[in-house]
Amino acid sequence: MAVAGTERHKLIGDVHLLLIDQQGRVLFGRRVNTGYEDGAYHLPSGHLEAGESMVAALVREAKEEIGVTISAEAVRFAHVMHNSSSGGRVAFFFLVQDWGGDPENMEPGKCDDLDWFYLDALPDRMIPYCREAMQHIAAERQFSLYGW
Template identity: 80%
Template structure:
């Protein structure tokens, strides 16, 4: 059993977007030139910034990465995962079914493909914690841990 530290842990927060089309497919980008999991598909995502809510972060990341505008009132909670990477981080997954604009690759220096996938036919190469979280989402489980 691990011994608790007297020092408080500071945790990184991530947001992940399940942009879902009328056929129930989810949009993924393929990582490129990042130095981490290049060639793997991943949901549009990013870190929380200081003073930002998880919904505001999701709306910002959607605009920055795929050029769509999301109404914060249309964001639906899907899952939260406590991930052991980087000493512990919390990943929030949200589903969005309505947005403005056509999804486009706004970060070609970090992404070389955008593609829609059904949750039961995910791409072969994905980042492990994301695949795990999507399995929990498909099973309607709202919380999970990964890597502990």
């Protein structure tokens, strides 16, 4: 385990959307042309922007990436993961079962497929930290460390 320094650390915050359909499946997109894990499936997600709440970021990312409208009241916390990548970041995972509109690929330059998967039948190729988070979520564990 690394020894913590005296300098305050600034964390990058990420939000991840588990959009769950009536069959209990979760929506994933396959990354393309991003330079990071292209070909891997990942949840709709993004970085928290300055002055933005986690829920506001999730609502914004849902609209930007998959064209759906989510109300803040429909957002349910699922998991938080402290990930060691980029010097340390925190990934928040939220469940949403009620939304407006039909999911569609709003970023074809970064995503070449949208598909629904059951938690016990996830895609073969996923970003590793996301796969691990999904396992924690399926086991109803709300907190995890990754890469520390």
